[in-house]
Amino acid sequence: xDRETVAINFTVTVVVSIVGSEVTSSKExxxxxxxxxxxxxxxxxxxAELRYNLAGQTNPTYLALDYVLDADIELTSIWAMIGVPxxxxxxxxxxxxxxxxxxxxxxxxxxxxxxxxxxxxxxxANIGTTGVIKNLELVANTTWGLYIRGGALLAHTNNGLxxxxxxxxxxxxISVWGGGLTLHNYGIVRNSLLIAEVITxxxxxxxxxxxxxxxxxxxxxxxxxxxxxALKGGASALDVLLKTELELKTATTYxxxxxxxxxxxxxxxxxxxxxxxxPPVVDESVHISxxAELRTALAGQTNPIELAKNYVLDDDIVLSDFWQRIGIPTAEEGPTAIPxxxxxxxxxxxxxxxxxxxxxxxxxxxxxxxxxxxxxxRNLSLETHSTWxxxxxxxxxxxxxxxGLxxxxxxxxxxxxxxNWGAGLVQHNTGIIRNCLLLVTxxxxxxxxxxxxxxxxxxxxxxxxxxxxxxxxALYGGASALDVLLKTDTELKTATTYxxxxxxxxxxxxxxxxxxxxx
Numbered sequence: 215x216d217r218e219t220v221a222i223n224f225t226v227t228v229v230v231s232i233v234g235s236e237v238t239s240s241k242e243x244x245x246x247x248x249x250x251x252x253x254x255x256x257x258x259x260x261x262a263e264l265r266y267n268l269a270g271q272t273n274p275t276y277l278a279l280d281y282v283l284d285a286d287i288e289l290t291s292i293w294a295m296i297g298v299p300x301x302x303x304x305x306x307x308x309x310x311x312x313x314x315x316x317x318x319x320x321x322x323x324x325x326x327x328x329x330x331x332x333x334x335x336x337x338x339a340n341i342g343t344t345g346v347i348k349n350l351e352l353v354a355n356t357t358w359g360l361y362i363r364g365g366a367l368l369a370h371t372n373n374g375l376x377x378x379x380x381x382x383x384x385x386x387x388i389s390v391w392g393g394g395l396t397l398h399n400y401g402i403v404r405n406s407l408l409i410a411e412v413i414t415x416x417x418x419x420x421x422x423x424x425x426x427x428x429x430x431x432x433x434x435x436x437x438x439x440x441x442x443x444a445l446k447g448g449a450s451a452l453d454v455l456l457k458t459e460l461e462l463k464t465a466t467t468y469x470x471x472x473x474x475x476x477x478x479x480x481x482x483x484x485x486x487x488x489x490x491x492x493p494p495v496v497d498e499s500v501h502i503s504x505x506a507e508l509r510t511a512l513a514g515q516t517n518p519i520e521l522a523k524n525y526v527l528d529d530d531i532v533l534s535d536f537w538q539r540i541g542i543p544t545a546e547e548g549p550t551a552i553p554x555x556x557x558x559x560x561x562x563x564x565x566x567x568x569x570x571x572x573x574x575x576x577x578x579x580x581x582x583x584x585x586x587x588x589x590x591x592r593n594l595s596l597e598t599h600s601t602w603x604x605x606x607x608x609x610x611x612x613x614x615x616x617x618g619l620x621x622x623x624x625x626x627x628x629x630x631x632x633x634n635w636g637a638g639l640v641q642h643n644t645g646i647i648r649n650c651l652l653l654v655t656x657x658x659x660x661x662x663x664x665x666x667x668x669x670x671x672x673x674x675x676x677x678x679x680x681x682x683x684x685x686x687x688a689l690y691g692g693a694s695a696l697d698v699l700l701k702t703d704t705e706l707k708t709a710t711t712y713x714x715x716x717x718x719x720x721x722x723x724x725x726x727x728x729x730x731x732x733x
Contacts, residue, residue: 255280261287264321270294272308283316283350289323297339299370299397304334309342309373316350316379318475318488324383325355326362331388334397335365338372341401345374349475351486354383359411364391367410372401372429378475380486382409390414390446393424394436404432405471407462407484411439421446422456431455433470437462460519480519499524499559505531508565514538516552527560527594533567541583543614544642548578553586553617560594560623562719562732568627569599570606575632578641579609585645589618593719595730598627603655608635611654616645616673622719624730628655634690636664638680643671649715651706651728652680665690666700675699677714681706 256279258264264287271277277297300307326335337352352368354360360367360383367381376395385392394410395403403423412420419442423431427445435457436444444452461467465480477485481498485491500523502508508531515521521541544551570579585591591613598604598611604627611629612620620639629636638654639647656664663686667675670689675696680688682700689696705711709724722728 255282257282257284258287259284261289265294268296271296272298274308274311277308278311280313281315283314283319283321286320286322289321289325292327293324293337295335295339295370296337299334299336299339301334307340307371309340310338310345310347311342311374312344313346313348314350315346315348316486318349318351318486318491320351320353320486322353323355324352324360324367325358326360328358328361331362333363333365334370335360335362336368336370336397338369341369341372341374341376343373343401346377347375347379348377349379349486351380352382354385354410356383359384359386361386361388362392363388364397366393366395366397366424367408368394369396371398372396372403374401376401376403377405378472378486379403379406380409380484381407384411384413386413386415387420388415390420391425392420393446394422395434396424397426399424399427399429399431401429402432403430403434405476406434408434408436409462409483410437412442423452427452433468435462435467464519481523499526501526501528502531503528505533509538512540515540516542518552518555521552522555524557525559527558527563527565530564530566533565533569536569536571537581539579539583539614540581541586543578543580543584545578551584551615553584553589553615554582554591555586555589555618557590557592558594559592560730562593562595562730564595564597564730566597567599568596568611569602569604572602572605575605575607577607577609577635578614579604579606580612580614580641582613584615585613585618585620587617587645590621591619591623592621593623593730593733595624595626597625598629598654600627603628603630605630605632606636607632608641610637610639610641610668612638613640615642616640616647618645620645620647621649622716622730623650624653624728625651626653628657630657630659631664632659634658634664635669637668637690638666639668639678641669643668643673643675645673647671647673647675648677649720650678652678653706653727654680655683656686667696671696677712679706679711 297310298305298308367385392412394408394412412422414420419439422436422442423444425446435455438456444450463481465478468478477487541554542549542552608631611625638652638656656666658664663683666680666686667688679699679701688699707725709722712722720728
């Protein structure tokens with residue numbers, strides 16, 4: 215009832231008189247009555263309270279209350295569905311008409327009795343027109359998921375609002391009547407995420423979002439699978455909501471989602487925030503410790519997302535086959551440039567035996583195709599094949615084009631180009647190069663020494679030194695101010711040449727070339 219409506223103000227007058235006399239007295243008392251407020255919100259902090267209030271609940275009074283989840287809960291036994299779903303055969307439906315606010319918390323290890331799979335199963339049987347489910351993560355049992363005859367993970371039927379919900383797990387259906395979020399949706403589902411597999415008992419992927427839909431799916435996304443569709447019956451307009459893992463781990467996918475409710479960053483699925491949420495301390499770097507990992511991550515890589523990551527080399531690597539350039543450099547003719555825009559920290563380690571396919575020499579070849587603006591490559595030693603080095607039509611050992619930062623890099627080897635367009639470090643530099651050492655031979659096919667550091671440079675090259683050779687220059691086109699960076703063998707083995715270099719990164723002693731220290 216409305217306690218404001220029944221609140222009463224009243225006055226009582228008490229009159230006292232003595233029988234047989236005219237003595238009398240009166241006193242007026244004022245009263246205000248208002249019933250205490252009734253709190254219809256039920257707070258749930260553990261599994262026992264969750265089961266007591268909602269597991270198998272079919273009483274409309276209790277299904278109309280407002281529930282708040284105050285803690286994560288891991289279920290320890292099979293679940294009993296909340297409410298009764300509408301079905302062609304069976305008891306009358308009973309809907310959940312209240313609200314369930316998960317407050318960013320998780321209910322995990324959700325499953326039904328797989329030994330007796332039943333029809334029309336889901337965590338919520340029936341969300342009524344006034345029902346609201348929000349801010350909840352639901353995780354099915356990670357081993358077997360749900361095994362049922364028909365149903366869905368979150369709700370059998372939705373006539374209300376499902377908002378800011380994340381559902382993950384697997385559902386195996388004996389029939390074809392299954393869905394990831396709902397079986398039948400007539401209401402609104404928005405800003406929700408489904409990381410689930412919906413599979414028939416024959417092992418085929420089925421509809422992911424819902425079997426049927428007469429409502430709205432708004433900014434709700436699901437992990438796609440080969441052969442799966444958003445709804446039962448084949449392709450539909452909602453198939454655009456099915457996304458790849460890469461798309462679901464890209465922050466821009468979730469434009470419009472509430473950052474006060476969700477933690478959204480590149481490289482991870484969104485996470486619901488609760489009162490205890492702290493942004494995870496995540497090392498987003500890709501650590502590389504062997505050749506297979508290096509090739510998988512970067513050899514021939516042209517995906518801008520992968521090229522924007524931070525890479526860390528954890529060990530020396532000897533390449534066993536020819537290399538494929540990282541990214542695509544800017545060129546007058548050819549495909550659009552795709553630069554490396556992340557970071558690569560060699561941690562003092564060496565990549566050796568680097569070479570390309572000499573039987574099919576190509577133009578614009580190098581270890582990195584293009585180091586883009588903002589990219590950084592540092593603390594790396596790169597050595598070409600010790601016998602034949604690199605044989606190219608044109609290119610450089612380290613990068614075709616540098617627009618970023620190359621720092622504390624050591625290059626050893628040889629490059630032979632069939633044209634004059636070759637260099638030891640980079641072909642074109644518009645970025646920054648500092649504290650690098652080049653122990654390289656740069657030749658044209660006729661055997662003539664050519665430019666050692668770069669073809670051209672519009673960016674600063676500082677405290678970087680290269681082993682000189684007769685007829686060689688620092689840049690293409692003859693003498694330049696950078697020729698002072700070309701040093702004799704004796705000078706490169708003199709410690710004072712490297713004044714200003716970081717002794718925590720380099721080992722520098724007289725009589726030897728500097729070497730990078732390994733972390």
